[in-house]
Amino acid sequence: MENKLRGNFDKACQAREELPDEVKRLYESIAWHLQGADVLSNLDIDLIEMTAYAIYRMRQARESLDKEGLLIQQGDKLVKNPAANIEKDYQKIFWQGCFQLGLSPVSQAKLQR
Numbered sequence: 648m649e650n651k652l653r654g655n656f657d658k659a660c661q662a663r664e665e666l667p668d669e670v671k672r673l674y675e676s677i678a679w680h681l682q683g684a685d686v687l688s689n690l691d692i693d694l695i696e697m698t699a700y701a702i703y704r705m706r707q708a709r710e711s712l713d714k715e716g717l718l719i720q721q722g723d724k725l726v727k728n729p730a731a732n733i734e735k736d737y738q739k740i741f742w743q744g745c746f747q748l749g750l751s752p753v754s755q756a757k758l759q760r
Contacts, residue, residue, distance in 0.1 A: 659687040659695070666696070673699035677748070686749055698744030701737045708734035 660682055662674035677695050681687050711730035718725040744750075 656688045658689045659691055662699075663692075663696070666699075667703070670696070670699045670703050673702050677750075681748060681750075684749065691748065694744055694747055698741060698748065701741035701744060705734050705737040705741060708737065 660675070660678040662671040662678075666674065674695055677698060678687065681691075681695075708730040712728055712734065715728055715730070717728055717731060719728045
């Protein structure tokens, strides 16, 4: 009954072609790791994509922070690099995706009940 409710999973492990290459690699890595848990369905495609994009955007923001620093010059003042807030926003999206996909220890424990 549980498998019937889960639905098909034939498309869940392959990233869509129109995704950026880095996002495709992240998507397929996440899907590959989840495939063994036998919890994926095609309904998870958007969630995996969102999580992969969150990782991709976090990395972009982190690269900016590494390059420019936490504080940047704006006129005659030092201000917080906007990339810090961007990274923080995408971390929230990432953790939500992890929780929904069963990638956190807490959500894994709930899946095992």
